[in-house]
Amino acid sequence: MLPYEEWARYIFDPRRRFRKPEALDGVRVLELCRPDWWSLALQVGVSFLAEHGAEVIKVEDPKKGDPLRWVGPSEEEGGAVKAEGENYPPHGSALFALVETRNRYCVSVDITTAKGREIVKMLAGRADVVLENYDPGYLDSLGIGYRQLRKINPRLIYAAVTGFGSFGADSWRKPFESGIQVMTTVPSFAGPFDMSKPTLEEAQEAGYLPSRAGWPLGFYTGGISTAVGVAAALYYREKTGKGQMVDVASYAHCLRWCDCSFPWYSMTGNIRRQFGNCDFEINPYGLHRAKPDEFGDRFSIVAAIGPVWPRLCECMGTENMKKWETELPMNSDRITWKAQVEINGEIDKWTAEHTLAEIDQMAMKYGFAGAGCRNIKEIANDPHFLDRASVEEIDDPLYGRILVQGCRPNFHFTQARIKWLNKPMGWDNEEILRKYCGLYKSDLEQLTAEGVIGRKGGGY
Structure with a gap:
């Protein structure tokens, strides 16, 4: 019997990932992405499904596309983002979308048109999962929400990914990530803290300056919960044959990470505040x-x-x-x-x-x-991270060789993987719409002329 580390290295070796089957092979996912608001939880959740082998069809508005395509460092900082509308980012995507639109087939469809909605219905009829991030009830008002699509496909799993849920007093709020953080106490847990004061209360008051997490925590927690929710619904469907709707509210999943703060408050009335670089529950x-x-x-x-x-x-x-x-x-x-x-x-x-x-x-x-x-440079050159493909260099046909975060977790018999990083808007219109909607080349040309679908690479 091999020593444990040698055995683990062999069965999880990232160099063997393309030899293994994919856990979600055969699962078809339709991603309906709103064009007017940046909301990352949807894309993160779909990325997890795509990494594990789901066939993801990303549907974007032909005029604007996914706003995530515009998010990333500016051109002055070595990124690709100029003022929106001036120049489309090279290769159809800024750097943020390069990470979170991996493994998608990209089609561009105007769902505000009757023919565009018919295309969505045809795609949803052959899908296992539909995920969307529009305002609550908007797709329902267009006739392509869960209540309508389930009549076409009773086994359909439909995830509505919003900032604040499909119902409730705050459900109307736009899903802005800093708002999710501030409304779920996260910044009040972080920030400066003066341990020279004689009491905890004085130390907290002296340095109280709520500080948001330095990355979109609220969206990433929502994205992880989206993937978990869809996986649970797929398992339930496997047992019962029934599809269902999943209501993902990113704020609630950020709140879920607040450890014992709520039980503590309910028992004592104490409100958790920042504790600097230490922790009020454990020490050291x-x-x-x-x-x-040098480090x-x-x-x-x-x-x-x-x-x-x-x-x-x-x-x-x-x-x-x-x-x-x-x-x-x-x-x-x-x-x-x-x-x-x-x-x-x-x-x-x-x-x-x-x-x-x-x-x-x-x-x-x-x-x-x-x-x-550590900083990013140190991680990018760390043997442990590279050995486990926690970060990996991808040879992308559009961007060239580029370093991105890898896929997790590792599995014995299956494995997540990056097949490609990003495609320009509408890149797969012909392949997908001919394959799943039965449209001929002449149909596609007509729909393009009418503005129902966009051209390959973006625009009409």
């Missing part, structure tokens, strides 16, 4: 400044539970840590305000005397958890 658990070296100067240390706390105390070896090892043996002993201030202050002094490389070596030697704070 924080980010500390180290002696600068940076921030190091995260976690040594709160079980036998890990004595290991950190032994490693640091200071008189205070030796004393606290016996006086504060349990995590519950170390999360008082006094203990938080004293222990984290001691760790700050210790890490300031060592480089990231030195602390990393000591963490491995003594057995406490720790890691240096």
Whole structure:
């Protein structure tokens, strides 16, 4: 029997991914993308399905396309985005869409026209899943919502991906990501924190400045939940033969990640606030400044539970840590305000005397958890990330060789994969509409002339 790591490397080896079957092979997905508002949760959820082998047909408005095609670094910063309407991004996509429109067949259809809606009905009739991110009830008003499409295809799974749900007092709100964060408490958990103050309340008030997460957290949580919801509905259909509608509200899934904040409030009335680079529930658990070296100067240390706390105390070896090892043996002993201030202050002094490389070596030697704070460049060149294809270089026919995030998780018998990164708008009109709608070349030419579908590469 092989040693465990060798066995795991063999069965999960990313170089073998194209030899494995795809878990969602045979599942056909129709992605109906609104043209007037950037809403990433839909695209993220569909990306997960596409990575695992679902055949995804992305339907965009011929005039505007998916707004995600315009999101990314500016041209001045090495990206491709100019003022909207001036120049279409090269190859039909800015960099954000390059990541989250992978593995799609792209068609452009004007669903506000009667013929465009008929095309959607034909595609939905042969689909397993429809996902859309329009305002609640809009597609229903056009006659192509869940209530109409289920009559054509009773086994259809239909996911409505919105910011705030299909019903409720806030369902009318546009799905803007920063709004999802602020309405679900995330920024109030983050931000500056002054541990020099005598009490927790004074420290929070002195530094209170809500700070949003530095990436679209609200949309990515909504996207993950979209994929999970569709997978659960597919499994239920496998057992019962019944399709169903899935109501995805991105705010609710962001809220779901708020750990024990709500039980704590309901029991005590306490409102969770920011705690800087530490954590009010466990200690030590924080980010500390180290002696600068080529790898940076921030190091995260976690040594709160079980036998890990004595290991950190032994490693640091200071008189205070030796004393606290016996006086504060349990995590519950170390999360008082006094203990938080004293222990984290001691760790700050210790890490300031060592480089990231030195602390990393000591963490491995003594057995406490720790890691240096990395940037994108460091990750892009890290052997561990590259070995596992957590980031991978794709040879794209339009963009050339480019580095993107890989697919996860790994599987023994199946495997997710990137087949291609992005296609320009309407790139697959002829192939898809002939295959699934039975349209001839003359039909497509007529529909293009009428503005019902767009031209290959965008526009009429």
